[in-house]
Amino acid sequence: IVDIPALNTFYVGFNNRVAPFNDVRVRKALNMLIDRDALIKAVYNGRAIAAKGSIPPGVSGYSENTKGYSLDPQKAKKLLAEAGIKELEFDLYHRAVQSAFEICRFIQGELQKHGVKVNLKSMEWSALKDAVNNGEAGAFYMSWYGDYPDGENFLYPLFHSDNFGAGGNRACFKNEEIDKLLEEAIKTDDINKREEMYAKINQKVVDEAPWMYLWHSSESYITSDNVKNIDFSPIFFMDNGISITMKK
Template sequence: NTAREPFNNKDYRKALNYAIDKQSIVDAVYLGKASVANTIVNPTVFGSDQKVGKIDYNPEVAKELLEKSGVKNKIIKIMSNDNPVRLQAAQIIQANLKEVGINAEIETVEWGTYLQMTAQGDFDVFIGGWVAGTSDSDIVLFPLLHSSYKGGAGNRANFENSEYDRLVELGRKSTESSERIEAYSKAQEILAEENPLVPLYYKNENMGLNKRIKNFIPVANTIHNYAAIEVQ
C-alpha cells in the first residue's frame, strides 16, 4: 500500500523485493511447478519484458536498503485470504523478512473481507494474483497500476506515477506493435525501480488429460476451446 507508511518509501519497498526468497516459494509451495517472476507481466503475454525487473534474493542488499530508508522497528501485516497456497507463501515471506529485521504478522481473512479491505486501502501489504486473460500487457499494466484505477478498480497498491500512466495509455491507444512493445518495456522499467508490487512467481497450469480425449489444445490464458474435442 504505497499510500501508507512505510510503504510510501521507495527504498523500503525495494528492500522487501530483495528480502523475499521467491525460489523457495516455488520449490516449497509449488514443488517446482512454477518459475520466479521478474516482472508482473507473464513471459507468454505480449509486451512482457523479461530483461527488466530481475531482482535476485539478497538479504544483505535488503538490509542496506532498509538502513537507507531510515525505517526502524516497524511491525507490518501481511494480508491473505484463506487460500492455503497463499498462506504458505506468506509464511515463507514472513520468515524471510524476519531475517532482515522486519517483523511481519500474517492476517488471514475470508474472501469478501479481503476484497473489501484491499479496495479501501485498509492494509499494509497483501498477497494476490492476476490472470492476463487477453494475453496482452494492457490487461495487466493498466488496471493494476494506472492511477485512474486506484482502489477497488484494480490499483490496490494506490500507485501513482505520471510517466507510467503516459506509457500504458500509449500502449492502449497505439496500433503499432513496435511502439506498444517499447511503451510497455519502459513501463516495466519504472515498476522495477519503484516496486509498487513485488512479483513473486508465475505458476504453471497443470492439466491431466484422459487418453480417450482427442483434439484438445491448451491455451496459455486457461480459457480453453472445448468445441473441437472428441471422446473416443
C-alpha cells in the same frame, strides 16, 4: 499431467500511500529479502516461474531483459538504513484458504530471517477485498489473471492512477510519467512499437516496486493417451474453451 503456463501474476501488494510502504527504498528492500526459487519449490513444487515484473511470459511486453529483484540481504539492509528503518513490522493480509496461508507463512519466515516481523491476517475474500480497497491493508497477498493476452491488461488496470482500489490498482500506485506512457501505449496501433513500449513501462514500474513480485504459475491438467490435440486456453476461467479430439 499437462502443465500449461497461465496468464497470471502472484504478488504481495503494498499500499504505496501509507508508511512505510510510501518509501520506494522499503519496497525495494522487501523485494530483495525473498528467495523466489525457494518459495516456488516449497509451495508450488517448482511448477511456476519467478516473476521479474507483472507481465508473464508469452504476453506482449514481456522481456527476458527485464531487471527484476533477486535475494540480496546486504543491499536490502542498506536500503532500509537509508530509509531510516531500524525495526520493521507490518501486517500481511491474505485470503482465508490453506494455500494462501502456507504461502504467506513462507514469506513471513523468509522476512523473519532478516529481522522483519510479519503478522499474518486471514480474511474471507469479500472482507479482504474491502480491507485492500479502503486502504486498511498495508500489505496483501493477491494474484492477477489476465482477461486477454496483451501487456496492457497487466499494466494499465494495475498501475494507472485512475484505477485505485477496486479498479485494479490496489497498491494505490501513482506515477505521472507512467500514467502518460500507458495512455500513449493504449493508443498505439503499431504492434512492434506497442510491445517495446510495454516492455519499457514494465521496467519502469518494476523499478518503483509497488509490489513484491512472486511468480507466474502453470495450470495442471490430467489427460490420457486416447485424448489428442488438446488446446488449452491460458486465460482464467476459460476451461470451457478447451478443444480436444478423442481417439477410439
